[in-house]
Amino acid sequence: MSALPPPAMLDITCLRHVRPWGGDPVDIAMDAGIITAVTPAGSAPIGVREFDGRGLLALPGIVNAHAHVDKSWWGLPWQSYGGEGTTEGRIRHERAEREALGIPSLERSAHVLREFVRHGTTAIRTHVDVDTGVGLRGIEAVEEAAAAYEGALDVRIVAFPQDGVLRRPGVLDSLRDAATRPSVDAIGGLDPATIDRDPVGQIDAITALAADTGVGVDIHLHDPAELGAFQVELLVDRASRLGLRDRVNIAHGFAVAQLAPSHRRDLLAAMAEVGVTMTTVAPLRLPQLPLAELDAAGVRFAFGTDGIRDLWSPYGTGDTLGIAWQYARAAGLVRDEDLLRVVRLATTAGAWAVGRDQHDLVEGARADVVLVDAENPMDALVRVPERALVVGGGRVLHVA
Template identity: 80%
Template sequence: MTPLSPPAMLDVTCLRRVRPWGADAVDIDIADGRITAIRPAATDPIGVREFDGRGLLALPGIVNAHAHLDKSWWGLPWQSYGGEGGTDGRIRHERAQRDALGIPSIERSAVVLRELVRHGTTAIRSHVDVDLGVGLRGVEAVEQAAARYEGALDVQIVAFPRDGILRRPGVLDLLREAAGRDSVNWVGGLDPATIDRDPVGQIDALVALAADTGVGIDIHLHDPAELGAFQIELLVERTQRHGLGGRVNIAHGFAVADLAPARRRDLLAAMGEAGVSMTTVAPLRNAQLPLAELDAAGVALGLGTDGIRDLWSPYGTGDTLGVAWQYARAGGLVRDDDLLRVVKLATSAGAWAVGRELHDLVEGARADIVLVDAENPMDALVRQPERALVIAGGRALHVA
């Protein structure tokens, strides 16, 4: 396949006549990749390296808190779903087929990044497979694909042991090696009870690695009900014991939605106290994580796209705002306050997932801005309009 051309990027000095969060029109000045001033919209002509927002709605750049940039076959001929179901069955199918598709590779990751950017994503936390078959090739491919954006696009990596840790001797050493790379901010895990069949062993290994190296933990946990809750409790206890608050995330966490209300309340309270966060991809086959209860307990929640057209599923477009729509619709959220809260999960309130204290349309923030033709954020969520302009780190990466 012909290599993708480097992404076109244009420095922006001012974004004119835009409506942040649906407010009155303003001009947003940008320098050195940051918002330097927000002032009433001027009427003078548009200057060089200025963009006319034409009164469009401005939102902070979309944060994808759970992606898999190394795994997609997007850009290749259609791949029919095959193999067995279930987590272990999908792992076996992927191991058998990925080499023939050139997965992982720089080009496969570059295609996914291009689609994420087109949908307004400016910051990404991506799980990248680390196992005995690919070693660190996936990490290297994602690093190089992201490097094409010269720092404008914020891509952070979770070294993800897709094939288990303890059941594959040598994987823990690979994770430790990955944790030494600048791009790797977290190490992952996968269903300690059902994949490694040793929940205490896998969790203790990950916690020790995090404590030794300074990286965080972002663990896939699909196990339901009490089995899942038991593993969450193990993580909470060890997070508190080792002072890892704010550095441990549970991806999917289906068990939380399965529990009885009183049991869930106590578990979420413990997670909030320990500083354990959650991410969801809003799967339609499961009950959704209860946003109001997470907020009440102080448990941060992020939204992500998961895998996109990969050997696990042919679905996915790379649109995290689309996932936000799915989360709101499936959860029965209809009131303006709730819809706005969901938009913020995908934008400003997703800052924690990429290690930012501030991600918003305010002075001093990184200039990550998305323009859409919508009346307000709620309208943008329910209609999913095309992203008219995507600016990341002060550079225009996509213009519709």
């Protein structure tokens, strides 16, 4: 099977009779990709390109803050899991098998983007592999796949050194080249202690490069407990000393959930002081990042799908709302205020990951809207219903 083409996108001028966040029915008028008015249902002037929302629940477009759109085999025949189950084993297996599957390529990335859109995602922060084998080909493929949406889908790229930073000569040079591309918001890193075996060296290298080029840092950090916390502390220190405030994100960060409460409290306070953020894919069988403690400390937080149907794992649907459900269920969240907070993290409160200060169903915001058949946001989270309509930048991207 080939990649699905981008949708035939249609600009609309008004969504009629929708219920933002489960409130009273309204009309949402939009122009040039921006919400221009939110008025009681039936009060907006009659336009030429309207959509009747039939009283459906309206949410802001879903934000996928941690994806890998370059790595999936989705759209090809089923690929059986192979190789060794360690991080090193998965890296070797991927390097050996990816070219035969067209990874990376326009076709593979386009298919993943289409699935994300179908699940209501309108903004994506995706890690894209940069190494001595693929160079910048993955970034070029993702750029081309995103360009087909003509700005209606917001795609930000993290140049990601999946095979390590220091142990492969030339990777730092490739990251520097990637950082000059307009599509690249950040450079990545990966387990400095266990992959490069040099936590200070890797963290110094990527933070110095980010400071020099003006991009951010978004590092995969799986190392547990005190080892992981030590690397978080290094990142906080470098963010402070190199002027990287609000430009460092820690993906996964399992260590934060594994620390003693007093150590975690101090670490979160230090992270908040320099604006270090976190993203999670809500992994099963591991403690979840503590939402109440993150909020209390002021550490911004968001959800992502990680890799889906790739050479690392056959799992994944591309539904970030499903990841939010997984997080809430695994964390034992049941009260309305907590469930609502999780939905906001998947939408409004997660928009920092794509550089937005405002992302909501309000006048002046980008016209990213998702309609679902649900009573309220909590109902939408626990049932994860089909997305009835997806609008990105005022253009229809998907209709169920």
